[in-house]
Amino acid sequence: MTEWREASLVSLGSVERGRSRHRPRNDPRLFGEKMPFFQTGDVKAATLHMTSAGQYYSDFGVAQSRVWEPGVTCITIAANIAESAVLGRHGCFPDSVLGFTPAYQPEDAYFVKYLLDVHRERLTNAARGTTQANLSLEKLLAHKFPVPGPATRCRIAGVLRSLDELIENNRRRSWVLQEMARAIYREWFVHFRYPGHGDSTLAPSPLGLIPEGWTCGTVQDMVELVKTTVDPGSVDPATPAVGLEHIPRRHLTLDAWSTAEGLGSRKSVFAAGDILFGKIRPYFHKVSVAPLDGICSTDAIVLRPLDNHWGQAVMTVSSDDFVAHATQTSNGTKMPRADWKVIKEFPVSLPPAEVAQRFTVVVRDALQAAELLMFQSRGLASARDLLLPKLMTGQIDVSSLDLDAVAEGAAA
Structure with missing residues (x-):
């Protein structure tokens, strides 16, 4: 712990508010398909990288905001207090979200994200005392955190990031499996292009034309x-x-x-x-x-x-x-x-029982594979949560940690 010291976030980089100048904030002109507009709920929903936004800005919306670069750590200071995620794509966010930009090494974006995860309860308590909980930029910057040297910060962030990226990869694979099932559903039950459909004809029904036998x-x-x-x-x-x-x-x-x-x-x-x-x-x-x-x-x-x-x-x-x-x-x-x-x-x-049963097999196989990935991710998340406070306080020497063994044991 000799290289560790108490420091504020500004010792590692700059911290600035997001921007959304226009009022009212729900003006329909602000929204379109130009640029992701990330809000506090999007930050909370992200595992590590934030790429999915609930809304998108139009050109008009972008003009009254600010476009942030990928690699910035997004930090919520209202609604969901002290949630954080690393921006995975260009995007905008409001002043209820802060952006931390590393000054020395890109890995510090991840280190700060994990630092805030460990100290979230402390920061949430600091936000209380008003009608609506609000952390504020000033309160956040007044906090001191235990911070090691750059090489150790990089190694700690690398270990935790590796686990979270495995989780993100599992979620992407799970999403692909579900999208595959949805695509097959549309083929079979919307377009009626199911196995053997070439031998059937469409007949009138109260629902429109459907295959004979349905x-x-x-x-x-x-x-x-x-x-x-x-x-x-x-x-x-x-x-x-x-x-x-x-x-x-x-x-x-x-x-x-x-x-x-x-x-x-x-x-x-x-x-x-x-x-x-x-x-x-x-x-x-x-x-x-x-x-x-x-x-x-x-x-x-x-x-x-x-x-x-x-x-x-x-x-x-x-x-x-x-x-x-x-x-x-x-x-x-x-x-x-x-x-x-x-x-x-x-x-x-x-459809006839045979078609319904065949489709059930397809969907069960896809969703069971997705469930297996989900349970693996829960194991990885448990390992990460166990390591997180120990690594971020220097209780575990990160240089002696066997990440492959940790990941293999967590996913087993």
Whole structure:
């Protein structure tokens, strides 16, 4: 620890506010397809590199903001306090996000990200005391952190970054698997180009032209609504518990959950393979397949697909068309909720059992591969979280760490 010292972030680089000058901030003229506009939620959602933005600026929006270079560390100071991610592409962000630009070596962007991860609770406490928690640039720069020399900073950032990049790679592979399943779904059930389709003809139906031998139905013909609820206090405290905050947007693989310990109100019961559909603000597109048994918020609709139709049910309920229908028919203004009594009547064309079963095999194979990647990533994240505070405080000598052994053990 002899090379470690107490220092502020400005000893490693510059820290500046993001920029969004125009008012009102929701002026439609600001938005388009020109440049990613990253906000606090985008920073929080990123594992390491931030590349996905919820909104994009137009030329007008870019002109009143600032375009930041990749490699800047983005730090939230409002809403989600002290969350951080390294910018993975050119983009803009508002003044609720700070940008740290390294002065000495690019690796310091990652070192600062991990430094903030370790000290997030301390920084969050510093942000309290007002009606709305706000860290402020001044408060952040007033903090001193333990900082080693440049070579050690580079090695520490390299070790932790390697684990996070493995996680990011797994997520990209998982996304490709799901996109493949979606593409096959469109081929089979929208364009009717399924194996053997050349021998069939299209016939008129209430849904339009569909292959002969197919029938018209609704979503409720493919799934069973699970109504079972339970008092969390009556189950094993270690039982997986899923809140709406755990269900990812537009991603079928559920990769986060907590436990039943300490939960109060009754929860819905689900089993591995069930579909969890977030019914509050359905436009958030929170639809995932459960990888294990557990309990969840009653604000999620639990659907159990029938065996033959499992694949079609999963892909239909998670489709843009179904989510749009749930959004358009939802009840409420501030907190709209999807109504199962309405959305269960969503029309679908049902294939013969052989086609439905073949499609289920395709989707199960893809999603099981994605689940395996998810569980590997959880192991890697656990290893990272274990190493993080020890490396960032000098308790572990990074020069003696065998990263290959750590990664292999975590992914096993």
